[in-house]
Amino acid sequence: IKEMNRLGILVDVSHLSDPGFWDVVELSTQPIIASHSNSRAVCNHRRNLxxxxxxxxxxxGGVMGMNFAAAFVKEDGKPKLDDLLNHIDHIVELVGPEHVGLGSDFDGIGAAPEELTDASTMPLITDGLCKRGYSDEHIRLILGGNYFRVFKEVWG
Incomplete structure (x- = not known):
């Protein structure tokens, strides 16, 4: 991890065990990401945080990207867009909008929230965030601004 930090390699904890996650947090001097992980409090999946x-x-200073994989979004494996937005709400309430992003994993999943069939449906997330009262600035952060901040910090 220290060598990754020195070389400017962004550390992703999405596939780590819980003990592995804590090892990275202890060692990393740079922001880390969970590129495609959700909230375990909202959906009890071992890969959620x-x-x-x-x-x-x-x-x-890191960011976690919301994973669209059905089993990561809702325990019954039949999520809707609102279920994904519930993860965003929970994380924003917990740590603020500066640490949430999207990490759809469309190329690695079999099923996603019902309305999110492919990348062309991503504007539905923006619409959902607007309907839930998120400001334009917070939506910009969630839709990519937070990742840009981390990339700039790690890569210079």
Missing amino acids: TDDQIKALAKN
Whole structure:
């Protein structure tokens, strides 16, 4: 991890075990990402992050990208867009909008929220965030601004 930080390699914790996550947080001096992970408090999937992990990632300056994989969004495996937006709401309430992004994983999943069939349906997320009262600035952060901040910090 220290060598990755030195070389400007962005560390992604999405496929790590819980102990592995904590090892990275302890060692990394650069922001880390969970490129495609959701909230375990909203959907109890072992690859989703706990609230304590989300807080640690935020304290590190990192970003977590919402995974659209059905089993990561809703435990019954039949999510709708609102279920994905519930993850965003939870994380924003926990650590603020500066630590949330999108990490659809469209190329690696079999099923996504019903309305999100492919990349052409992504504007539905923007619409949903607007309907939930998110400001334009917060929506810009969630739709890519947070990742740009981390990329600039890690890559210079």
